Amino acid sequence: MSTSATEPVAAIEPPQTVEGWYVLHEAFHLDWPRWRALSTDQRHTAIDGLLGWLRRDAGSGAGDSAGDSAAYAVVGQKADLLFLHYRPTIAHLHQAQTARQRLAIAAYCRDAGSFVSVTEASLYEAGAHARAALQRQGLSPSDPGYADALERETATARRGLEQRLRQPIPVRSHLCWYPMSKRRGEQHNWYAMTLDQRRHLMRGHGQLGQLFRDQVTQVVSGAIGLDDWEWAVDLHADDPLTFKKLVTAMRYDGASAHYAEFGPFWIGLRQDDEGLRRLLS
């Protein structure tokens, strides 16, 4: 009999999370020989269609046009082009995908990988942060009205996070994105630890991230129940060496060393309209 069979089923508490926009990464190989066989006019028309699609789908206004889109050239053979989409709903992501399939350039593209997720912030530290804020305002837990103030503070913080999770795609010249999961090994199992244990590990992990905040903008999106890995991590930076430095530092960090499983790493060079025209002409 397995030793685990007699373990009590601990009441494990998942972290609270806040979600924002849904995210679609979609990568493509371009069939260069067939693409180059087109006339210059045909190629220009197809590029115009692609740029129009990126712009039309990249409005950052309210409602249906909310969200953002960006294009990247991919280094190495994983893909030629990578599109990153932020949208208010999964149905909007599907609209962007359907519109892309109707572009003239779609006939020259071959699927190279995709990932569906939703921007996410975990609230491991939310309680601590709210209490610290009240302390800065001179409030003490023994004050009358402390509980109400704590609740207001927490709600304000959550609204701030929700806002932060609906920002346009950071504009940096390089992108590093990769999917990851937390390990559920027979000995090291993230999902069998208590909330306190996980909070402790996430705190160290977060402090490490802070060291790189000037060089790298990090966007985490959750994918449990949505795709095959549990999270997507997007790092945006102007110097790609910081990807190596940051991911290396993280790998020696307790939360990652024992508990992270990494998927493929994709490196992209952000392309504005002019860049896409040059790349595709």
Next chain:
Amino acid sequence: MSTSATEPVAAIEPPQTVEGWYVLHEAFHLDWPRWRALSTDQRHTAIDGLLGWLRRDAGSGAGDSAGDSAAYAVVGQKADLLFLHYRPTIAHLHQAQTARQRLAIAAYCRDAGSFVSVTEASLYEAGAHARAALQRQGLSPSDPGYADALERETATARRGLEQRLRQPIPVRSHLCWYPMSKRRGEQHNWYAMTLDQRRHLMRGHGQLGQLFRDQVTQVVSGAIGLDDWEWAVDLHADDPLTFKKLVTAMRYDGASAHYAEFGPFWIGLRQDDEGLRRLLS
């Protein structure tokens, strides 16, 4: 010598199960450029054929026409279209599959994955439920006729389950489906635990599922001996964020944290006739 070699071979009791309709998930990529190269008429005729096939095979009457079928648009590059079929027998599933291969649209579809299973309810709690029902009726184990009443109660419950496992596909706007197996690791091995240990874990798992029952309709189908994973889980919901919330909560639950192995996650948007026409035109 392996330590396990001297372990007694415990008499492990499998759970009792009740089965209903057989289930086929089948996903496809559409060759958009070739599909769009058809004339509008040809496309409409092909779409009519597809809709007719879905309707003809989706009768919920008795006998050969029993069962249900539904169509989904898939988000991301895993597939373009996903069809879900419920049928009384495996031979009926094969009929649906064969009829699909003869549709005009089949020439523009490429296989993207399939799964064969049968709707299933496990009876871990059947005995407890039957005894509770008799207690609610004022019967006590010492009453004459208790054993007969228990047997009748159990048979009635089983018939109720069998009925419940032959219901049409839940009508919700979003589908999340994934295959899974129970871990047979060297240390954590679901199949080496006693029935009581598994019942205990499944109880917690079920209570968690109950918390989401208003937002999500869950259909479990068994695939041991039928396909490469042991179960398929279908979650039907109107808000896809509940997929993330439910699967996350489950992942921290004892039955899943230690014993679940997950396959790919597929996200679909349910398409009625009008939706399919719009998607494919």
Next chain:
Amino acid sequence: MSTSATEPVAAIEPPQTVEGWYVLHEAFHLDWPRWRALSTDQRHTAIDGLLGWLRRDAGSGAGDSAGDSAAYAVVGQKADLLFLHYRPTIAHLHQAQTARQRLAIAAYCRDAGSFVSVTEASLYEAGAHARAALQRQGLSPSDPGYADALERETATARRGLEQRLRQPIPVRSHLCWYPMSKRRGEQHNWYAMTLDQRRHLMRGHGQLGQLFRDQVTQVVSGAIGLDDWEWAVDLHADDPLTFKKLVTAMRYDGASAHYAEFGPFWIGLRQDDEGLRRLLS
């Protein structure tokens, strides 16, 4: 240093086995659009060729024509057609394969998987069975001539097995076949147990199989040194639900729970000439 390094190298005895006919499973996708584009006459001629091949290669007489062949329609996207061949030698299997490549229909088929094995019975219980037979005949180990009688009894049993391993393919409407291996994990390692330990586990495994013998005909073939898994298991039944019930029961059995690794599961519907004509027309 690894703890295992100082372990004595136990003299592990492999089980004795008896082998019969060689077995080839070969599965194919059919290119339906191209196949349907043929004229009715061309299709009929190609189907006639296929049926002739199955019959010619399916003689159950002696010598070169010994063996059997059967055709199955596959449920799900793993394949469209599955052929199962029994032959006296591997060279005969290759002849069947070569003849198939020359059929007109071969131009419309794409490989979907194959497996090479040889029907096998392991003799874990052979000694015990022979002694029991002599006991039934009133012979006791102290009788003069017991040793000779035991040898004759064992040889007779072996010939009976060899005969049993050269029977035609069981005729049942459904087939479930899957490859499997015994685990060689770091802790649970089938090949590090003694013959007695394995005999004990196989006995329980066999008793379980006996419970289903009226509903399922099981054919085990060995593939160590022949293909990528160690065994193929073919279950033949008229009700496919028994596949689920049998494989589930086995999975909780000691020999499987700790020591079995399973490959893909294939479900086929047996097709006679008429069935193949209907499927392919």
Next chain:
Amino acid sequence: MSTSATEPVAAIEPPQTVEGWYVLHEAFHLDWPRWRALSTDQRHTAIDGLLGWLRRDAGSGAGDSAGDSAAYAVVGQKADLLFLHYRPTIAHLHQAQTARQRLAIAAYCRDAGSFVSVTEASLYEAGAHARAALQRQGLSPSDPGYADALERETATARRGLEQRLRQPIPVRSHLCWYPMSKRRGEQHNWYAMTLDQRRHLMRGHGQLGQLFRDQVTQVVSGAIGLDDWEWAVDLHADDPLTFKKLVTAMRYDGASAHYAEFGPFWIGLRQDDEGLRRLLS
């Protein structure tokens, strides 16, 4: 912190090895429909080219023409044809490969797998064998000149091995080849054992091989640093059942039970010129 972190870094000694000819396994699928669409003349010319290539590249003379080549028909869907090449250098292997790409039949072949290695004998027992040889000659370690005699004996043995590793491909009707590696698991790790421990395991392994030497000719080639597995094993026999018997016996042997990881198993039927003509016509 990992427990292994405080382990002393033992001075582990690799085995001495002797190498001979380089080896290339290369397998191909044949596009039968396109191949059969050729005229008889075109096919014959292409077959002549193939046979000429095998002969020209199969000279067993000295220098550039040294080495050997052989052709096999593969059973099952792994491939149709397998070529086995022995050559003095890797550059010669590449020449054979380049010449093959220029054959007319190459336009009808599709890659099905390859493996690069070099014939190898490990000298785990070399010292013991040399000392035993001197003892048979009546020399004792206390004799003057023993050290010199031992060195001469060892050098002679090494030259004998080098010769043995440059023999033509064994001529038997059946081939079984598979790649393998030694396990580097967290608990069972071949590369963390001492030379003595490995020598002990290899001795048992070798004795087992001796039991089959009349039925099977075994050629081991090393691939560490050359390809994705650490060794290739080629078994040549006239009765393919001996592949099953030998590999099964090995699997229960201490060196394999705990430390071997096996790749795919390929079964080939050796084809002389006449066999290739028949297969391809």
Next chain:
Amino acid sequence: MSTSATEPVAAIEPPQTVEGWYVLHEAFHLDWPRWRALSTDQRHTAIDGLLGWLRRDAGSGAGDSAGDSAAYAVVGQKADLLFLHYRPTIAHLHQAQTARQRLAIAAYCRDAGSFVSVTEASLYEAGAHARAALQRQGLSPSDPGYADALERETATARRGLEQRLRQPIPVRSHLCWYPMSKRRGEQHNWYAMTLDQRRHLMRGHGQLGQLFRDQVTQVVSGAIGLDDWEWAVDLHADDPLTFKKLVTAMRYDGASAHYAEFGPFWIGLRQDDEGLRRLLS
């Protein structure tokens, strides 16, 4: 609960590293039949284009033209051609890749694998080396100005390394390249060891490498955050047997035996202009 959950989160220090040029490995299959169907003139023009691209992109001057490129023929079916590029930035690697896609020969090439990395030296021993250098100069830690001298010495050493990481591709006839990662197993976890423990293992590893330095030029490039493995190792030698000898010796070394995970091994034969012309004509 997992035992690891109560472990303190040790403050693990990553090694300091110095980086030089970025590296792209890109491998291709050539479509020989289509390539040979070109006229001799068309092939020559396409080969000229390829050679021009290699030369233009292989300048070792300053600025945009800095870096190097080399071409290899690959042995076995992994690929036909392998290009190795060194460039000052990832954007320059992408330029080389884009220019290659525009070559006439690109229409006959199919992707066979790529890897993105950056040449790297780890400074595990930097402090020790600097202190040893000062000692050789007669300086002792108690001398005034020792701290300043140590800092200057360290900076000089780092500049030397940076220079060494921007050298052209070593010119040897054979290349062996493979990606690798450090193990993050549940028991053996490189990233959970202290800097001292890792330094100790790397020292033994380095000493082993020194034994082969006359026969093999080794270039290590880091890929954490850039591609799917953590490092690429390129071995350049004139005798490919030294690849086998070196990698075997390393495999028994403490740093590799317990902590290395290896990807595929590629063997290439360096091709100058004349070699490429011969190979492709």
